[in-house]
Amino acid sequence: MTHIPPPAEELRLLDNELRRLDARRAQLLARRAWLITALQQVRPLAATAPQPVAPVAPRREATAPGVQNVLLLLGGILLTVAAMVFTLVSWGHLGIVGRSAVLGAVTLAVLAAPVALLRRSLRSTAEAVAGLGLALTVLDAYALHEAAFQGSDGTTYLAVCTTTLALLWTAYGTALGALRLPRPAALVVAQLPVPLWVAAAGGGLWTAAAGVLLTAAFDVAVALRGSARPVRVVAVVCAIGSGAWGVLAAGVLALEASGPAGAGRAAVLFALAAAIAVATAWYSPRSDVAQVTAAVGGLLLVAGAGGVLRVTVSDTWLVPALLVCGIALLAVVRVPDAVRQGLAVASAVVQGLALLSALPAVAATVLGPLGRIGDVWSGTPVDARDAATLGGVWPSGADTAPLVLALVAAVLVVRGGVWRQWALPPAWAAVVVLPAALQLPYVVGLSVQGLVVAGLLAAATATAPVALWLAVVTSAGVAFVSLATEAATLTVLAVLTALFAAAARQGRHAPVTAAVSLGYATALAGAVGAAAGWRPEHVALLVLAVPVAAALLAPRIIDPATVLAVEITGAVAGVVAIGLAVFDAPLLALVLALCGVIAAGTAIRPDRRGAGYAAAVLFVLATWVRLAAWQVDLVEAYTLPVTVPALVVGFLRRHRAPVTSSWTAYGPGLAATLLPSLAAVQHDPEWLRPLLLGAAALLVTLLGARRRLQAPLVLGGAVLVLVALHELAPYLVQFADALPRWVPPALAGLLLLGVGATYEQRLRDVRRVREVLGRMS
The missing domain is CATH 1.20.58 (Methane Monooxygenase Hydroxylase; Chain G, domain 1)
Incomplete structure (x- = not known):
């Protein structure tokens, strides 16, 4: 009988055994440490002994089975x-x-x-x-x-x-x-x-293709039910080859068919090939293979139907009929999931091809009106198609493009889920193309596209941004279409300005809608001026209303991105106004001055102080243009308007920040007048400009010395010296001609001796001057 100790006794025995094991483990670890130390002392000696070199076996470049297979082959x-x-x-x-x-x-x-x-x-x-x-x-x-x-x-x-x-x-x-x-x-x-x-029986291409497709069906059965892997692989390759040959023959028969009978015979071959592909998908154990073969089967069914439709319906309705066949593939539901997914892929391919066939009509409708730029206000077009194509050629078969686009959009909506968000582009394209496809009246076409813009802007406040960009594209198209007549241009531009302005007030996508609204306002101002018979330079004054409006609206907008978009658009409108007035100097000066006023008004805002620099530049440019218009050729008339504001700004800056360098505060302003005037002195035979420039340079030098400022002292002194040399140059030349030829070398030698003798003193003087200038600001 086995004796089982009580739990307390068993626990005591286990504790004793664990202690004995710990003691034994400590002994073994100590012994291991001693052995490692001993080996580390012996290893350097052993390393010096010569080691025998093991023979290197030759590398075998082929395996035994490989050699055997080669020999057998x-x-x-x-x-x-x-x-x-x-x-x-x-x-x-x-x-x-x-x-x-x-x-x-x-x-x-x-x-x-x-x-x-x-x-x-x-x-x-x-x-x-x-x-x-x-x-x-x-x-x-x-x-x-x-x-x-x-x-x-x-x-x-x-x-x-x-x-x-x-x-x-x-x-x-x-x-x-x-x-x-x-x-x-x-x-x-x-x-x-x-x-x-x-061939032996005298059968034709149709019989041969049918036989080949039946052979492909046999191959598919072997591939699905075969037990040996090599047989299945060969069966797959043979099935693909035979099926491709049969489908190619069916395609040739369909293209050669001139009536329903021949097209029907080709359709039978397509149907047989499709049945083989769908059966493969149905019984295939792999989902990826099933999806691919089901997709191929669906496309073959549509191809067979297309061959029949090609000889029974007109070219205009061929694409919609094929699209309906492709959409019908989605109605197959009582099939395995992989088959249904493959048929859905085939339907998507057909729908994509249908969309591609509708693209020429969309491009003609959206891009065709760009040609109106060179044919503005030429007269009311015959209809919407004439307005879009400018009387050009309408793409072949494009009359049914709206139906094709609408069917694709409807399918996407019905499928729901993530597909629904892709329904908007084809639906938009269908509505945009509809007036041109139906040759509706010109005014009706404009109205439809205007309503599309309004609807898209309304949808953009609650849906994805794609609606916004479609609205922008549509508005551009309707704006170009409206260039056909004066009344249409003014009406459309006014409506577009109001629509985008209203959308900007909603807050969503405000940066884009506000900028587009101001852009159309700029175009509207130009159109109003042109309708009034004004010259471009006078129209520029009207266009300036847009920068004024932007400057007034920006402080009232909360969103920083919208503020920036509004200001940039206003600045672009100002550039447009300047470009319109560029050929009339007096009006250009006025436009530049008004732009400067707008920039100065913007600079009043604490967060737009930088606009003050733009205002100064614009004022200077306006002054220069006005002086050029007055044919003023006095250099100082152009430089003093720059110098005075620059010196005032520098003075104010040093007043607020005394640590500002005088070169930063006064250097640009002084150089703007002193240096061009100094250049003009070199070609001025009169005495008044050198006298005034020298007096001004002397005054600047004295002010710099009094205030201990580097920039005025250095610039004024340098200009003063150069003016003096310029005035003394004729006399120096006469004096040099009167001297003997040995005097200049002698004077140069004496100068060098003097400098050499007092070299150290001169270095101390230079350092002292540098220190004095360094203590100046």
């Missing part, structure tokens, strides 16, 4: 070649009995050899010998034809031979199931009997 090829040579060359030396006996015996012996080889587990050798045997059967067929059936029909004989060989090889591969070659080879040969039998 070469052997089989050589034997096959030998058999062919015997059959083709040496055949005539034997009688009929000898020929039959030799070929029969050799073929049977070769085909039987793999049985013994497989028993000895020589599978690769058996495969090679079996391949030789299959090749010999082909040679036997050829030899039999040459010996006994030379007078028979060649096509019929080939049909019989390929059928027989396919059956024999299949039986042979089934009997020797361990061999992988015979059954795939039989499947390849099985692709030939049906088309050969059809």
